[in-house]
C-alpha cells in the first residue's frame with residue numbers, strides 16, 4: 001500500500017461517524033470509534049438483550065485476548081480486561097507486596113492516572129516517590145536519570161511508554177532490562193501507545209503494562225487491557241476478586257485463583273464492550289499497525305515542522321525522530337494556552353490543554369482519521385491567532 005495515497009486515507013476516514021465540521025485532535029484523550037466497532041457493540045447488545053444473557057464465554061474471551069496478544073506481543077493468558085489504563089495501574093499498585101520505605105520512580109510529567117495511585121500508596125503504606133524530569137533530547141539521558149535515582153530501597157520503576165505531556169517516547173525496553181538487572185519491578189503506563197505504534201511486550205520485557213482501548217485503539221469507551229508477565233502473576237495479588245478470578249473451597253474457606261491474568265477480572269461485565277474492543281483491534285490490524293504508525297507520525301512530523309516556523313511558537317515535543325510519537329505539544333510565547341485553545345475551538349479545531357508537569361501548552365494528537373488538510377488548519381489557526 002502506498003502510504004501517500006490520500007484516496008486510501010479518505011476511505012479510512014469514511015469508516016468513522018466522527019463529525020467533519022470539527023477537526024478532532026484529542027485521540028490521546030479519547031479515540032473516535034469506527035462503524036465496525038460501533039456495529040459490533042450494537043449487534044452484540046441486540047443479540048444478548050433478546051435472550052438476556054451475559055454472553056461471556058471462554059472461547060470469546062480467549063479469541064479477543066488472542067487478537068490483543070498478537071497486536072501487543074504477549075500471550076492471551078497474560079492479559080486481563082480492565083475498564084481503563086487507570087484501573088490497570090491501580091491493580092498493579094495495590095497488588096504488589098510493599099514495605100514501608102520502598103521507593104517508586106516516576107517522571108515529573110505523569111498523567112494523574114499514573115500519579116494518584118502512587119501518591120495514595122505513599123500516604124497509606126509509606127512508600128516513597130522519587131521523580132525525574134524526562135529529557136526530550138536523549139533516551140540515554142533518561143536511562144541515566146533513572147539510574148541515578150535508583151538505590152537500595154528502589155522497588156519499582158513506573159514510567160509511561162509515551163509521556164502524556166510532550167508525546168516523548170521513553171526507552172522502556174532499556175529501562176525494563178536495567179530494572180530487572182537490579183531486581184526492581186518495572187511497570188509501564190501504556191495509555192498512549194496501543195493502536196498508535198507497534199511494540200512487543202515480551203521484547204520490552206517489563207513486568208506489567210496497562211493500556212486503554214478507548215484511545216488510539218479506537219475501541220468502545222471504558223475498555224482497557226492489563227498485561228502481567230506470566231511469572232509476575234503470582235507476585236501481583238488481585239485486591240478485588242469474585243466470579244472468574246478463581247474458585248472458593250468451602251467449608252475450608254480457601255480460594256484458588258486462576259493461573260492466568262484473568263484473576264484480575266471479577267463479576268459481571270459488559271460483553272458488548274469487549275466484543276467492540278476485539279473489533280477495534282481487528283480494525284487497526286486490517287490497516288496494519290506499522291501503516292497506522294507511519295501515517296500518524298507523518299501527520300505529526302508535518303505539523304511539528306510547520307509549527308516550528310511560526311514566530312513565537314515553541315514545540316515542546318522532541319525534535320529527535322526516534323523520541324517522537326503522534327502527539328505534538330507546543331506553546332505560544334505571547335498567547336496563553338487557554339486563550340489559544342479557545343480561539344482554535346472557534347475554528348472547530350479540538351486540541352488538548354496540557355498542564356501536567358507545570359506546562360501551559362496545547363497538545364495535538366494525529367491519528368488515522370486526521371488529514372494533512374486538517375493539520376494545515378491548525379497551522380493556519382495558530383499563525384492567525386492574536387495575542
Ligand SMILES: Cc1ncc(COP(=O)(O)O)c(C=O)c1O
Pocket residue numbers: 028029083084085086087110111113114160162163164189191192211212224
Ligand atoms: C499517560 C497516561 N496514563 C494514564 C491515562 C489514563 O487513561 P484512562 O483514562 O484510560 O485510565 C492517560 C490518559 O490520557 C495517559 O495519557
